[in-house]
Amino acid sequence: MNWLLVVLGGMAGAPLRYLADRAVQRRHDSVFPWGTFVVNVAGSLVLGLVTGAVAAGAASSRVQLLLGSGLCGALTTYSTFSYETLRLAESGARVFAAANVLGSVLAGLGAAFAGTELARALWG
Numbered sequence: 001m002n003w004l005l006v007v008l009g010g011m012a013g014a015p016l017r018y019l020a021d022r023a024v025q026r027r028h029d030s031v032f033p034w035g036t037f038v039v040n041v042a043g044s045l046v047l048g049l050v051t052g053a054v055a056a057g058a059a060s061s062r063v064q065l066l067l068g069s070g071l072c073g074a075l076t077t078y079s080t081f082s083y084e085t086l087r088l089a090e091s092g093a094r095v096f097a098a099a100n101v102l103g104s105v106l107a108g109l110g111a112a113f114a115g116t117e118l119a120r121a122l123w124g
Contacts, residue, residue, distance in 0.1 A: 002065050009070015013043075017075045032096050033084040036077060037104055043076035044108040048115025055116075058123035 020042070021035030028034045050068045053059035081104055088097035 002062075005062055005065040006070040006073070009066040009068075009072075010074040011070075013071040013074030016071075017077060020075075031088065031091070031093050033081075033088075033100060036080050036084055037100065037107070040076045040081060040104055041107045041111045043072045045111035045115045046075075047072040048112035048117075049119050050115075051112075052116040052119025053123055056119055056123035058119070 017039050020039050023035075024038045025033070025035035047068050050059065050064055050072070054061060054064045054068075081100070085097050085100050088094070088100060
């Protein structure tokens with residue numbers, strides 16, 4: 001039955017990713033993929049928070065399957081990040097491509113750490 005939790009989370013995460021990506025990207029007149037950047041950082045924050053809550057005993061492993069694997073797995077997107085970075089590099093926007101890689105990795109890790117620390121402060 002665990003697979004059903006992942007499926008349900010993914011059913012919410014996939015359309016949320018699409019809608020959030022489009023909403024953010026519409027607000028920026030730039031070749032930089034802000035929509036993907038925002039959903040990946042937000043997903044990293046949520047995953048850190050969920051993981052921290054489970055580690056603190058404030059949430060169950062079922063919540064981690066639903067929100068962590070399902071929702072965050074569908075919300076975040078490594079393939080789109082990779083494709084958009086490659087497209088930037090190929091189009092000559094190499095500074096934007098490098099900024100996307102560096103910014104996404106640093107912001108994603110920072111958000112995951114912040115989520116874990118927030119969970120620790122709330123439930124640890």
